Amino acid sequence: MKLEPQWIVGFVDGEGCFHVGISKHADMKAGYQVLPEFTVVQHERDVQALHALKAFFGCGVVRSNHGNRMAYRVRGREHLLERIIPFFEEHKLKTKKRVDFQKFRKIVRMMREDRHLTPEGIEEIRRIKNQMDRGQSR
Amino acid sequence: MKLEPQWIVGFVDGEGCFHVGISKHADMKAGYQVLPEFTVVQHERDVQALHALKAFFGCGVVRSNHGNRMAYRVRGREHLLERIIPFFEEHKLKTKKRVDFQKFRKIVRMMREDRHLTPEGIEEIRRIKNQMDRGQSR
Numbered sequence: 269m270k271l272e273p274q275w276i277v278g279f280v281d282g283e284g285c286f287h288v289g290i291s292k293h294a295d296m297k298a299g300y301q302v303l304p305e306f307t308v309v310q311h312e313r314d315v316q317a318l319h320a321l322k323a324f325f326g327c328g329v330v331r332s333n334h335g336n337r338m339a340y341r342v343r344g345r346e347h348l349l350e351r352i353i354p355f356f357e358e359h360k361l362k363t364k365k366r367v368d369f370q371k372f373r374k375i376v377r378m379m380r381e382d383r384h385l386t387p388e389g390i391e392e393i394r395r396i397k398n399q400m401d402r403g404q405s406r
Numbered sequence: 407m408k409l410e411p412q413w414i415v416g417f418v419d420g421e422g423c424f425h426v427g428i429s430k431h432a433d434m435k436a437g438y439q440v441l442p443e444f445t446v447v448q449h450e451r452d453v454q455a456l457h458a459l460k461a462f463f464g465c466g467v468v469r470s471n472h473g474n475r476m477a478y479r480v481r482g483r484e485h486l487l488e489r490i491i492p493f494f495e496e497h498k499l500k501t502k503k504r505v506d507f508q509k510f511r512k513i514v515r516m517m518r519e520d521r522h523l524t525p526e527g528i529e530e531i532r533r534i535k536n537q538m539d540r541g542q543s544r
Binding site: 269271272273274275276277278279280281282283310311313314316317320362363364365 | 407409410411412413414415416417418419420421448451452454455458500501502
């Protein structure tokens, strides 16, 4: 399955998710772990489309999700910074998911500067994350 | 919002639905009404994308769906035959939704030949429709 950039944008506008998890983690300097991830979930019958995304971006994994759902997932910070984020900067999302992407990008860039290792940084990341989740209803 | 064909294909691969309703209807010759429809559902925050689809195809309506969801919907048989079906013949869906589209197209073409007005036609349409629904899990 060969994917064109605009198909990917349309598919991700529909099915993609830019998510930032924040969880308590005693080993981390600021007491919290920040886990950004880009995911696309599909019914297992369309796992081919997820493998095609993985091949296109050259990173990430395809794993089973809940029940008969599969997910393409990118968590690696370098992969997010060097592959996922530049792609969606060049090929802009058309739905409000673009706003989530921009906030996601901001958080990943803050992490590049190690700001998630300070309490102030965690507070700022949490504030941005809360703005992202507000728009999500699924 | 200007849409490119491949964006539409990707978006519909994710969010689109080709559905055929069959309901009892005393006024119809064969006792049943067949209602094919192409729909794309979105959260109301992204109603703009639905209006952009309507403008692109030059047919259909944007209506509220359940709760805070909106739907772009095309039911008109001529619009399906002349605009929606030719578009997805030229720009092929990449997920298994392509199989649903092909069965949907077959049913709409049977209706063009008035085969839904005979009991045999209704039976055949029901058989094809059941194959479509089997793949749907949402």
